[in-house]
Amino acid sequence: MSSSRKLVELFYDVVSPYSWLGFEVLCRYRTIWNLDLKLRPAFLGGVMNASGNRPPAVIPNKAVYMITDLNRLAQYFHIPLHQPGNPFEVMFEKGSLPAMRFLTAVAEKDTSGGDTVVEKVSRELWNRIWSTDQDITQPASFSEAGLKAGLSASEVEELINLAKSQPIKDRLKSTTQEAINYQAFGFPLIVCHVDGKPEVFFGSDRFELLAHCIGEKWLGPQPEKPFSKM
Amino acid sequence: MSSSRKLVELFYDVVSPYSWLGFEVLCRYRTIWNLDLKLRPAFLGGVMNASGNRPPAVIPNKAVYMITDLNRLAQYFHIPLHQPGNPFEVMFEKGSLPAMRFLTAVAEKDTSGGDTVVEKVSRELWNRIWSTDQDITQPASFSEAGLKAGLSASEVEELINLAKSQPIKDRLKSTTQEAINYQAFGFPLIVCHVDGKPEVFFGSDRFELLAHCIGEKWLGPQPEKPFSKM
Numbered sequence: 474m475s476s477s478r479k480l481v482e483l484f485y486d487v488v489s490p491y492s493w494l495g496f497e498v499l500c501r502y503r504t505i506w507n508l509d510l511k512l513r514p515a516f517l518g519g520v521m522n523a524s525g526n527r528p529p530a531v532i533p534n535k536a537v538y539m540i541t542d543l544n545r546l547a548q549y550f551h552i553p554l555h556q557p558g559n560p561f562e563v564m565f566e567k568g569s570l571p572a573m574r575f576l577t578a579v580a581e582k583d584t585s586g587g588d589t590v591v592e593k594v595s596r597e598l599w600n601r602i603w604s605t606d607q608d609i610t611q612p613a614s615f616s617e618a619g620l621k622a623g624l625s626a627s628e629v630e631e632l633i634n635l636a637k638s639q640p641i642k643d644r645l646k647s648t649t650q651e652a653i654n655y656q657a658f659g660f661p662l663i664v665c666h667v668d669g670k671p672e673v674f675f676g677s678d679r680f681e682l683l684a685h686c687i688g689e690k691w692l693g694p695q696p697e698k699p700f701s702k703m
Numbered sequence: 704m705s706s707s708r709k710l711v712e713l714f715y716d717v718v719s720p721y722s723w724l725g726f727e728v729l730c731r732y733r734t735i736w737n738l739d740l741k742l743r744p745a746f747l748g749g750v751m752n753a754s755g756n757r758p759p760a761v762i763p764n765k766a767v768y769m770i771t772d773l774n775r776l777a778q779y780f781h782i783p784l785h786q787p788g789n790p791f792e793v794m795f796e797k798g799s800l801p802a803m804r805f806l807t808a809v810a811e812k813d814t815s816g817g818d819t820v821v822e823k824v825s826r827e828l829w830n831r832i833w834s835t836d837q838d839i840t841q842p843a844s845f846s847e848a849g850l851k852a853g854l855s856a857s858e859v860e861e862l863i864n865l866a867k868s869q870p871i872k873d874r875l876k877s878t879t880q881e882a883i884n885y886q887a888f889g890f891p892l893i894v895c896h897v898d899g900k901p902e903v904f905f906g907s908d909r910f911e912l913l914a915h916c917i918g919e920k921w922l923g924p925q926p927e928k929p930f931s932k933m
Contacts, residue, residue, distance in 0.1 A: 524764045534754045534888040538905055549912055658764040675768055678908035681923070682779055693911070 478509045479687050484652040484662040486517035487576070487598040487609065488569035490543050490554055495661035495677035496599070497552050498694075500592060502680075506689045512588040514576040514595065517660050518568060519649040524658035528564065546677075551696040557606040571636070572598055572609045577645040578635040579619075582628075593622035708739045709917050714882040714892040716747035717806070717828040717839065718799035720773055720784055725891035725907035726829070727782050728924075730822060732910075736919045742818040744806040744825065747890050748798060749879040754888035758794065776907075781926040787836040801866070802828055802839045807875040808865040809849075812858075823852035 483499055485492035496512075503510050521528065530536040540556060547554035557563045576595060583590040597618035601607040608614045612633050619629035635641055652662050655673050663674040665687050672686050681691040713729055715722035726742075733740050751758065760766040770786060777784035787793045806825060813820040827848035831837040838844045842863050849859035865871055882892050885903050893904040895917050902916050911921040 524762055526762045526765065532754055532756045532888050534886040535756065537886050538888065538903070541903070542905075542909075545912055545916070549915055656764040656767050658762050658768065673768070673771070675772075676908075678906075679772075681911070682775055685779055686775070 478507050479689075480509045480511065480666040481687075482511045482513050482664040482666075484513045484515045484648070484655075484657065484664070485595075485660050486515060486569050487572055487595060487602060488564055489517055489660045490603050491677045492661040493554060493599045493603055494546055494550055494552060495663060496595065497550065498677065498680055499663070501695045505692065505695065506684070506687065510588070512580070512591045512595065513648050513651070514573055514580060514591065514645075515649040515652050515660070516570060516573050516645055518570065519646070520652055520657045520659065520662075523653045524656075526658040530560070530564070550694045553600070553604045555604050555606070557602065563602060563606075567608075567610050569602075569609065571611075572602075572615070574636040574641055574645055575615045575632060577648070578632045578638075578641050581635065581641060581644065582632065590622065590624070594618055594624075597621045708737050709919075710739045710741065710896040711917075712741045712743050712894040712896075714743045714745045714878070714885075714887065714894070715825075715890050716745060716799050717802055717825060717832060718794055719747055719890045720833050721907045722891040723784060723829045723833055724776055724780055724782060725893060726825065727780065728907065728910055729893070731925045735922065735925065736914070736917065740818070742810070742821045742825065743878050743881070744803055744810060744821065744875075745879040745882050745890070746800060746803050746875055748800065749876070750882055750887045750889065750892075753883045754886075756888040760790070760794070780924045783830070783834045785834050785836070787832065793832060793836075797838075797840050799832075799839065801841075802832075802845070804866040804871055804875055805845045805862060807878070808862045808868075808871050811865065811871060811874065812862060820852065820854070824848055824854070827851045 481499065483496060485496055487493075499508065499510055502508060520526075530539060543554060543556070576591065576598065579594045580588070580591045598609050601614060601618060602609045609618075615633055615636070616629050619632060620626065624632070652660075655662060655664055655671065657675070659675060661675075661677060663683065665672045665674070665683060667686055674683050684691040711729065713726060715726055717723075729738065729740055732738060750756075760769060773784060773786070806821065806828065809824045810818070810821045828839050831844060831848060832839045839848075845863055845866070846859050849862060850856065854862070882890075885892060885894055885901065887905070889905060891905075891907060893913065895902045895904070895913060897916055904913050914921040
Protein backbone atom coordinates (compact mmCIF):
# COMPACT_ATOMS: atom_id res chain seq x y z
CA MET A 474 0.00 0.00 0.00
CA SER A 475 1.19 3.44 -0.86
CA SER A 476 2.00 5.82 1.93
CA SER A 477 1.38 9.01 -0.07
CA ARG A 478 -1.70 11.04 0.74
CA LYS A 479 -4.39 10.59 -1.92
CA LEU A 480 -6.51 13.52 -2.98
CA VAL A 481 -10.17 12.52 -3.19
CA GLU A 482 -13.04 14.96 -3.76
CA LEU A 483 -16.60 14.13 -2.76
CA PHE A 484 -19.34 16.15 -4.49
CA TYR A 485 -22.62 15.71 -2.66
CA ASP A 486 -25.97 17.18 -1.69
CA VAL A 487 -27.69 16.36 1.61
CA VAL A 488 -30.95 15.69 -0.24
CA SER A 489 -29.33 12.52 -1.61
CA PRO A 490 -29.39 9.48 0.70
CA TYR A 491 -26.82 7.57 -1.36
CA SER A 492 -24.53 10.59 -0.89
CA TRP A 493 -24.82 10.07 2.86
CA LEU A 494 -23.56 6.51 2.49
CA GLY A 495 -20.67 7.67 0.32
CA PHE A 496 -19.85 10.48 2.74
CA GLU A 497 -19.72 8.23 5.82
CA VAL A 498 -17.70 5.55 4.06
CA LEU A 499 -15.10 8.05 2.81
CA CYS A 500 -14.92 9.73 6.24
CA ARG A 501 -14.30 6.32 7.82
CA TYR A 502 -11.63 5.44 5.24
CA ARG A 503 -9.88 8.80 5.46
CA THR A 504 -7.28 7.41 7.86
CA ILE A 505 -7.30 3.81 6.61
CA TRP A 506 -6.50 4.86 3.03
CA ASN A 507 -4.57 8.01 3.99
CA LEU A 508 -6.94 10.25 2.05
CA ASP A 509 -6.78 13.98 1.63
CA LEU A 510 -10.57 14.08 1.51
CA LYS A 511 -12.08 17.28 0.15
CA LEU A 512 -15.77 17.71 0.93
CA ARG A 513 -17.46 19.55 -1.94
CA PRO A 514 -21.07 20.45 -1.04
CA ALA A 515 -22.87 21.13 -4.34
CA PHE A 516 -26.43 21.40 -5.71
CA LEU A 517 -27.91 18.18 -7.07
CA GLY A 518 -30.76 20.03 -8.79
CA GLY A 519 -28.22 21.88 -10.93
CA VAL A 520 -26.51 18.64 -11.94
CA MET A 521 -29.81 16.96 -12.84
CA ASN A 522 -30.82 19.95 -14.97
CA ALA A 523 -27.50 20.24 -16.75
CA SER A 524 -27.29 16.52 -17.53
CA GLY A 525 -30.96 16.05 -18.43
CA ASN A 526 -31.17 13.23 -15.90
CA ARG A 527 -34.30 12.37 -13.94
CA PRO A 528 -34.37 11.27 -10.30
CA PRO A 529 -34.53 7.44 -10.08
CA ALA A 530 -37.66 7.65 -7.94
CA VAL A 531 -39.80 8.88 -10.87
CA ILE A 532 -39.90 5.27 -12.09
CA PRO A 533 -42.29 3.57 -9.62
CA ASN A 534 -40.40 0.25 -9.53
CA LYS A 535 -37.14 2.11 -8.92
CA ALA A 536 -38.73 4.04 -6.06
CA VAL A 537 -39.90 0.79 -4.45
CA TYR A 538 -36.47 -0.78 -4.93
CA MET A 539 -34.67 2.27 -3.53
CA ILE A 540 -36.53 1.92 -0.23
CA THR A 541 -35.45 -1.71 0.21
CA ASP A 542 -31.96 -1.03 -1.08
CA LEU A 543 -31.38 1.96 1.21
CA ASN A 544 -32.69 0.09 4.25
CA ARG A 545 -30.41 -2.87 3.57
CA LEU A 546 -27.38 -0.64 2.91
CA ALA A 547 -28.02 1.53 5.97
CA GLN A 548 -28.17 -1.57 8.16
CA TYR A 549 -25.06 -3.08 6.59
CA PHE A 550 -23.08 0.18 6.84
CA HIS A 551 -24.41 1.06 10.30
CA ILE A 552 -25.85 4.37 9.18
CA PRO A 553 -29.05 5.49 10.95
CA LEU A 554 -30.87 6.22 7.71
CA HIS A 555 -34.67 6.13 7.87
CA GLN A 556 -37.07 7.08 5.11
CA PRO A 557 -38.88 10.37 5.71
CA GLY A 558 -42.68 10.10 5.90
CA ASN A 559 -43.06 11.76 2.50
CA PRO A 560 -39.81 11.32 0.54
CA PHE A 561 -41.25 12.92 -2.59
CA GLU A 562 -42.17 16.12 -0.75
CA VAL A 563 -38.78 16.19 0.97
CA MET A 564 -36.77 15.56 -2.19
CA PHE A 565 -38.71 17.25 -4.96
CA GLU A 566 -40.96 19.89 -3.40
CA LYS A 567 -38.90 21.23 -0.52
CA GLY A 568 -35.48 20.62 -2.06
CA SER A 569 -32.06 21.49 -0.75
CA LEU A 570 -30.98 24.82 -2.26
CA PRO A 571 -31.04 26.83 1.01
CA ALA A 572 -29.39 23.93 2.87
CA MET A 573 -26.58 23.68 0.33
CA ARG A 574 -26.09 27.46 0.43
CA PHE A 575 -25.82 27.21 4.21
CA LEU A 576 -23.26 24.38 3.88
CA THR A 577 -21.36 26.43 1.31
CA ALA A 578 -21.18 29.28 3.84
CA VAL A 579 -19.91 26.75 6.41
CA ALA A 580 -17.26 25.62 3.92
CA GLU A 581 -16.28 29.26 3.29
CA LYS A 582 -15.64 29.81 6.99
CA ASP A 583 -14.19 26.37 7.81
CA THR A 584 -10.56 27.07 8.61
CA SER A 585 -9.96 23.68 10.23
CA GLY A 586 -7.90 22.58 7.23
CA GLY A 587 -9.62 19.19 7.11
CA ASP A 588 -13.22 20.21 6.39
CA THR A 589 -13.99 19.22 9.98
CA VAL A 590 -16.82 21.71 10.44
CA VAL A 591 -18.31 20.99 7.00
CA GLU A 592 -18.26 17.29 7.91
CA LYS A 593 -20.09 17.81 11.21
CA VAL A 594 -22.73 20.17 9.82
CA SER A 595 -23.34 17.95 6.76
CA ARG A 596 -23.91 14.97 9.06
CA GLU A 597 -26.37 16.94 11.18
CA LEU A 598 -28.31 18.00 8.08
CA TRP A 599 -28.44 14.38 6.85
CA ASN A 600 -29.55 13.31 10.30
CA ARG A 601 -32.44 15.75 10.03
CA ILE A 602 -33.64 14.93 6.53
CA TRP A 603 -32.73 11.24 6.24
CA SER A 604 -32.97 10.02 9.82
CA THR A 605 -35.34 12.01 12.02
CA ASP A 606 -37.58 13.44 9.26
CA GLN A 607 -37.04 17.08 10.20
CA ASP A 608 -37.01 20.18 8.03
CA ILE A 609 -33.83 21.38 6.28
CA THR A 610 -35.26 24.43 4.52
CA GLN A 611 -35.71 26.98 7.33
CA PRO A 612 -33.14 29.14 9.15
CA ALA A 613 -34.24 27.61 12.47
CA SER A 614 -33.31 24.19 11.10
CA PHE A 615 -29.84 25.36 10.04
CA SER A 616 -29.44 26.91 13.45
CA GLU A 617 -30.27 23.64 15.23
CA ALA A 618 -27.97 21.66 12.95
CA GLY A 619 -25.14 24.17 13.42
CA LEU A 620 -25.47 24.18 17.21
CA LYS A 621 -25.52 20.38 17.31
CA ALA A 622 -22.38 20.38 15.18
CA GLY A 623 -20.64 22.47 17.85
CA LEU A 624 -20.90 25.99 16.43
CA SER A 625 -21.78 28.92 18.69
CA ALA A 626 -25.07 30.80 18.36
CA SER A 627 -23.30 33.84 16.92
CA GLU A 628 -21.35 31.75 14.42
CA VAL A 629 -24.56 30.12 13.27
CA GLU A 630 -26.27 33.48 12.85
CA GLU A 631 -23.37 34.80 10.82
CA LEU A 632 -23.44 31.71 8.58
CA ILE A 633 -27.19 31.95 8.00
CA ASN A 634 -26.73 35.55 6.86
CA LEU A 635 -23.68 34.73 4.80
CA ALA A 636 -25.62 31.92 3.06
CA LYS A 637 -27.89 34.53 1.45
CA SER A 638 -25.01 36.56 -0.01
CA GLN A 639 -24.12 36.62 -3.70
CA PRO A 640 -20.54 35.33 -3.21
CA ILE A 641 -21.90 32.18 -1.50
CA LYS A 642 -24.55 31.66 -4.17
CA ASP A 643 -21.78 32.00 -6.74
CA ARG A 644 -19.49 29.61 -4.87
CA LEU A 645 -22.22 26.94 -4.77
CA LYS A 646 -22.84 27.45 -8.51
CA SER A 647 -19.16 27.16 -9.21
CA THR A 648 -18.72 23.94 -7.18
CA THR A 649 -21.78 22.49 -8.93
CA GLN A 650 -20.25 23.50 -12.27
CA GLU A 651 -17.04 21.68 -11.34
CA ALA A 652 -19.07 18.50 -10.83
CA ILE A 653 -20.82 19.10 -14.18
CA ASN A 654 -17.41 19.51 -15.80
CA TYR A 655 -16.60 16.01 -14.54
CA GLN A 656 -19.74 14.94 -16.48
CA ALA A 657 -21.80 14.35 -13.37
CA PHE A 658 -25.39 13.14 -13.84
CA GLY A 659 -26.14 12.64 -10.15
CA PHE A 660 -24.55 12.47 -6.69
CA PRO A 661 -22.45 11.35 -4.96
CA LEU A 662 -19.66 11.99 -7.41
CA ILE A 663 -16.24 10.92 -6.18
CA VAL A 664 -13.16 12.18 -7.98
CA CYS A 665 -9.88 10.43 -7.14
CA HIS A 666 -6.77 12.13 -8.38
CA VAL A 667 -4.49 9.27 -9.38
CA ASP A 668 -1.08 10.26 -10.80
CA GLY A 669 -2.52 13.65 -11.67
CA LYS A 670 -5.43 12.12 -13.60
CA PRO A 671 -9.01 12.31 -12.29
CA GLU A 672 -10.79 8.96 -11.90
CA VAL A 673 -14.50 9.66 -11.55
CA PHE A 674 -16.89 7.36 -9.68
CA PHE A 675 -20.63 7.83 -9.47
CA GLY A 676 -22.64 6.47 -6.57
CA SER A 677 -21.83 4.65 -3.36
CA ASP A 678 -21.30 1.20 -4.83
CA ARG A 679 -17.84 1.35 -6.38
CA PHE A 680 -15.66 1.47 -3.26
CA GLU A 681 -13.98 -1.86 -3.94
CA LEU A 682 -13.10 -0.67 -7.44
CA LEU A 683 -12.09 2.77 -6.15
CA ALA A 684 -9.76 1.13 -3.62
CA HIS A 685 -8.22 -0.91 -6.43
CA CYS A 686 -7.70 2.28 -8.51
CA ILE A 687 -5.88 4.09 -5.70
CA GLY A 688 -3.81 1.04 -4.74
CA GLU A 689 -5.67 0.33 -1.51
CA LYS A 690 -7.85 -2.47 -0.17
CA TRP A 691 -11.58 -2.42 0.56
CA LEU A 692 -12.26 -3.68 4.07
CA GLY A 693 -16.04 -3.49 4.21
CA PRO A 694 -18.27 -1.12 6.21
CA GLN A 695 -15.78 -0.31 9.00
CA PRO A 696 -18.33 0.95 11.52
CA GLU A 697 -17.14 3.88 13.58
CA LYS A 698 -18.08 6.00 16.53
CA PRO A 699 -20.24 8.84 15.19
CA PHE A 700 -23.37 6.73 15.36
CA SER A 701 -22.96 5.02 18.70
CA LYS A 702 -25.12 7.80 20.16
CA MET A 703 -27.99 6.93 17.81
CA MET B 704 -21.10 -20.27 6.74
CA SER B 705 -24.24 -22.21 6.11
CA SER B 706 -24.00 -25.54 4.34
CA SER B 707 -27.53 -25.49 2.90
CA ARG B 708 -27.90 -24.88 -0.83
CA LYS B 709 -29.19 -21.39 -1.55
CA LEU B 710 -31.65 -20.81 -4.37
CA VAL B 711 -30.66 -17.77 -6.42
CA GLU B 712 -32.32 -16.73 -9.69
CA LEU B 713 -30.56 -14.52 -12.22
CA PHE B 714 -32.81 -12.73 -14.71
CA TYR B 715 -30.74 -11.38 -17.59
CA ASP B 716 -30.55 -10.41 -21.23
CA VAL B 717 -27.35 -10.74 -23.28
CA VAL B 718 -27.84 -7.19 -24.60
CA SER B 719 -26.96 -5.93 -21.10
CA PRO B 720 -23.23 -5.69 -20.31
CA TYR B 721 -23.81 -5.31 -16.56
CA SER B 722 -25.77 -8.58 -16.76
CA TRP B 723 -22.65 -10.26 -18.09
CA LEU B 724 -20.71 -9.13 -15.02
CA GLY B 725 -23.46 -10.40 -12.73
CA PHE B 726 -23.66 -13.68 -14.62
CA GLU B 727 -19.92 -14.39 -14.41
CA VAL B 728 -19.70 -13.43 -10.75
CA LEU B 729 -22.62 -15.69 -9.79
CA CYS B 730 -21.25 -18.56 -11.89
CA ARG B 731 -17.89 -18.19 -10.11
CA TYR B 732 -19.55 -18.07 -6.68
CA ARG B 733 -21.87 -21.02 -7.36
CA THR B 734 -19.52 -23.42 -5.58
CA ILE B 735 -18.04 -20.93 -3.08
CA TRP B 736 -21.47 -19.97 -1.74
CA ASN B 737 -23.13 -23.33 -2.47
CA LEU B 738 -25.71 -21.76 -4.74
CA ASP B 739 -28.53 -23.46 -6.55
CA LEU B 740 -28.19 -20.92 -9.37
CA LYS B 741 -31.12 -20.72 -11.77
CA LEU B 742 -30.34 -18.91 -15.01
CA ARG B 743 -33.44 -17.09 -16.22
CA PRO B 744 -32.92 -15.63 -19.70
CA ALA B 745 -35.55 -12.91 -20.18
CA PHE B 746 -36.25 -9.91 -22.43
CA LEU B 747 -34.92 -6.58 -21.20
CA GLY B 748 -37.04 -4.62 -23.69
CA GLY B 749 -40.18 -6.00 -22.05
CA VAL B 750 -38.98 -4.98 -18.59
CA MET B 751 -38.08 -1.46 -19.73
CA ASN B 752 -41.50 -1.06 -21.36
CA ALA B 753 -43.45 -2.39 -18.41
CA SER B 754 -41.58 -0.27 -15.87
CA GLY B 755 -41.44 2.91 -17.97
CA ASN B 756 -37.69 3.01 -17.49
CA ARG B 757 -35.25 4.41 -20.04
CA PRO B 758 -31.83 2.96 -20.83
CA PRO B 759 -29.11 4.80 -18.88
CA ALA B 760 -27.25 5.57 -22.10
CA VAL B 761 -29.94 8.03 -23.27
CA ILE B 762 -28.42 10.55 -20.84
CA PRO B 763 -25.16 11.59 -22.56
CA ASN B 764 -23.14 11.92 -19.34
CA LYS B 765 -24.36 8.48 -18.22
CA ALA B 766 -23.34 6.99 -21.56
CA VAL B 767 -19.84 8.46 -21.19
CA TYR B 768 -19.60 7.22 -17.60
CA MET B 769 -20.83 3.73 -18.53
CA ILE B 770 -17.93 3.29 -20.94
CA THR B 771 -15.34 4.10 -18.27
CA ASP B 772 -17.22 2.16 -15.60
CA LEU B 773 -17.59 -0.97 -17.72
CA ASN B 774 -13.94 -0.90 -18.77
CA ARG B 775 -12.77 -0.58 -15.17
CA LEU B 776 -15.15 -3.31 -13.95
CA ALA B 777 -14.25 -5.68 -16.80
CA GLN B 778 -10.58 -5.30 -15.99
CA TYR B 779 -11.14 -5.75 -12.26
CA PHE B 780 -13.37 -8.80 -12.73
CA HIS B 781 -11.23 -10.28 -15.52
CA ILE B 782 -14.09 -10.32 -18.02
CA PRO B 783 -13.09 -9.75 -21.67
CA LEU B 784 -15.70 -7.06 -22.21
CA HIS B 785 -15.02 -4.59 -24.99
CA GLN B 786 -17.36 -1.90 -26.25
CA PRO B 787 -18.86 -2.65 -29.67
CA GLY B 788 -18.05 -0.11 -32.38
CA ASN B 789 -21.60 1.25 -32.32
CA PRO B 790 -23.17 0.41 -28.94
CA PHE B 791 -26.36 2.36 -29.72
CA GLU B 792 -27.01 0.36 -32.89
CA VAL B 793 -26.24 -2.90 -31.08
CA MET B 794 -28.42 -2.15 -28.07
CA PHE B 795 -31.31 -0.12 -29.41
CA GLU B 796 -31.62 -0.82 -33.14
CA LYS B 797 -30.67 -4.47 -33.47
CA GLY B 798 -31.84 -5.56 -30.02
CA SER B 799 -31.93 -9.01 -28.50
CA LEU B 800 -35.39 -10.51 -29.01
CA PRO B 801 -34.30 -13.31 -31.40
CA ALA B 802 -31.23 -14.03 -29.25
CA MET B 803 -33.31 -14.33 -26.09
CA ARG B 804 -35.81 -16.57 -27.89
CA PHE B 805 -32.90 -18.76 -28.97
CA LEU B 806 -31.61 -18.88 -25.39
CA THR B 807 -35.11 -19.70 -24.18
CA ALA B 808 -35.16 -22.63 -26.60
CA VAL B 809 -31.77 -23.70 -25.21
CA ALA B 810 -33.19 -23.50 -21.68
CA GLU B 811 -36.20 -25.57 -22.76
CA LYS B 812 -33.96 -28.36 -24.00
CA ASP B 813 -31.25 -28.10 -21.30
CA THR B 814 -31.60 -31.30 -19.33
CA SER B 815 -28.23 -30.93 -17.60
CA GLY B 816 -29.96 -30.09 -14.33
CA GLY B 817 -27.60 -27.19 -13.63
CA ASP B 818 -28.31 -24.92 -16.59
CA THR B 819 -24.91 -25.94 -17.96
CA VAL B 820 -25.86 -25.55 -21.61
CA VAL B 821 -27.71 -22.27 -21.00
CA GLU B 822 -24.61 -20.99 -19.23
CA LYS B 823 -22.27 -21.88 -22.11
CA VAL B 824 -24.51 -20.51 -24.86
CA SER B 825 -25.20 -17.30 -22.90
CA ARG B 826 -21.47 -16.75 -22.52
CA GLU B 827 -20.88 -17.28 -26.24
CA LEU B 828 -23.60 -14.76 -27.09
CA TRP B 829 -22.09 -12.20 -24.67
CA ASN B 830 -18.70 -12.88 -26.19
CA ARG B 831 -20.14 -12.01 -29.59
CA ILE B 832 -22.01 -8.84 -28.70
CA TRP B 833 -19.87 -7.46 -25.84
CA SER B 834 -16.41 -8.72 -26.68
CA THR B 835 -15.79 -9.38 -30.37
CA ASP B 836 -18.47 -7.03 -31.79
CA GLN B 837 -20.28 -9.70 -33.78
CA ASP B 838 -23.93 -10.03 -34.70
CA ILE B 839 -26.44 -11.74 -32.37
CA THR B 840 -29.58 -11.31 -34.48
CA GLN B 841 -29.13 -13.83 -37.31
CA PRO B 842 -29.58 -17.63 -37.32
CA ALA B 843 -25.98 -18.02 -38.51
CA SER B 844 -24.84 -16.18 -35.38
CA PHE B 845 -26.86 -18.47 -33.09
CA SER B 846 -25.43 -21.40 -34.96
CA GLU B 847 -21.85 -20.26 -34.39
CA ALA B 848 -22.51 -19.53 -30.71
CA GLY B 849 -24.21 -22.91 -30.23
CA LEU B 850 -21.37 -24.83 -31.90
CA LYS B 851 -18.77 -22.99 -29.84
CA ALA B 852 -20.76 -23.87 -26.73
CA GLY B 853 -20.41 -27.55 -27.62
CA LEU B 854 -23.76 -28.30 -29.27
CA SER B 855 -23.92 -30.42 -32.40
CA ALA B 856 -24.99 -28.98 -35.78
CA SER B 857 -28.29 -30.84 -35.63
CA GLU B 858 -29.00 -29.71 -32.07
CA VAL B 859 -28.34 -26.11 -33.08
CA GLU B 860 -30.65 -26.40 -36.09
CA GLU B 861 -33.41 -27.84 -33.95
CA LEU B 862 -32.99 -25.01 -31.40
CA ILE B 863 -33.07 -22.31 -34.10
CA ASN B 864 -36.37 -23.73 -35.36
CA LEU B 865 -37.75 -24.20 -31.86
CA ALA B 866 -36.91 -20.55 -31.06
CA LYS B 867 -39.52 -19.43 -33.60
CA SER B 868 -42.33 -21.51 -32.06
CA GLN B 869 -45.21 -20.06 -30.06
CA PRO B 870 -44.46 -22.07 -26.89
CA ILE B 871 -40.92 -20.60 -26.76
CA LYS B 872 -42.20 -17.05 -27.40
CA ASP B 873 -44.69 -17.62 -24.59
CA ARG B 874 -42.03 -19.01 -22.26
CA LEU B 875 -39.82 -15.95 -22.80
CA LYS B 876 -42.82 -13.68 -22.14
CA SER B 877 -43.64 -15.59 -19.00
CA THR B 878 -40.05 -15.44 -17.63
CA THR B 879 -39.96 -11.71 -18.41
CA GLN B 880 -43.29 -11.34 -16.61
CA GLU B 881 -41.83 -13.10 -13.55
CA ALA B 882 -39.07 -10.48 -13.46
CA ILE B 883 -41.68 -7.73 -13.83
CA ASN B 884 -43.62 -9.27 -10.95
CA TYR B 885 -40.47 -8.81 -8.84
CA GLN B 886 -40.76 -5.13 -9.81
CA ALA B 887 -37.81 -5.20 -12.18
CA PHE B 888 -36.87 -1.96 -13.95
CA GLY B 889 -33.72 -3.31 -15.59
CA PHE B 890 -31.29 -6.23 -15.65
CA PRO B 891 -29.55 -8.05 -14.13
CA LEU B 892 -32.15 -8.83 -11.50
CA ILE B 893 -30.98 -11.26 -8.85
CA VAL B 894 -33.55 -12.92 -6.62
CA CYS B 895 -32.20 -14.70 -3.54
CA HIS B 896 -34.66 -16.91 -1.74
CA VAL B 897 -33.81 -16.45 1.93
CA ASP B 898 -35.96 -18.39 4.41
CA GLY B 899 -38.65 -18.63 1.76
CA LYS B 900 -38.68 -14.85 1.21
CA PRO B 901 -37.36 -13.30 -2.02
CA GLU B 902 -34.62 -10.70 -1.58
CA VAL B 903 -34.33 -8.78 -4.84
CA PHE B 904 -31.11 -7.11 -6.01
CA PHE B 905 -30.76 -4.99 -9.10
CA GLY B 906 -27.46 -4.62 -10.92
CA SER B 907 -24.00 -6.08 -10.49
CA ASP B 908 -22.87 -3.89 -7.61
CA ARG B 909 -24.55 -5.41 -4.57
CA PHE B 910 -22.63 -8.67 -4.21
CA GLU B 911 -21.13 -7.77 -0.85
CA LEU B 912 -24.62 -6.97 0.46
CA LEU B 913 -26.10 -10.04 -1.22
CA ALA B 914 -23.44 -12.21 0.47
CA HIS B 915 -24.38 -10.67 3.80
CA CYS B 916 -28.09 -11.40 3.18
CA ILE B 917 -27.47 -15.08 2.43
CA GLY B 918 -25.01 -15.50 5.31
CA GLU B 919 -21.90 -15.72 3.13
CA LYS B 920 -18.78 -13.64 2.60
CA TRP B 921 -17.78 -11.62 -0.45
CA LEU B 922 -14.28 -12.54 -1.55
CA GLY B 923 -13.79 -10.20 -4.51
CA PRO B 924 -13.60 -10.99 -8.22
CA GLN B 925 -12.41 -14.63 -7.91
CA PRO B 926 -11.03 -14.95 -11.45
CA GLU B 927 -11.61 -18.31 -13.03
CA LYS B 928 -10.68 -20.39 -16.01
CA PRO B 929 -13.29 -19.62 -18.69
CA PHE B 930 -11.36 -16.58 -19.91
CA SER B 931 -7.82 -17.87 -19.94
CA LYS B 932 -8.31 -18.56 -23.65
CA MET B 933 -9.14 -14.91 -24.32
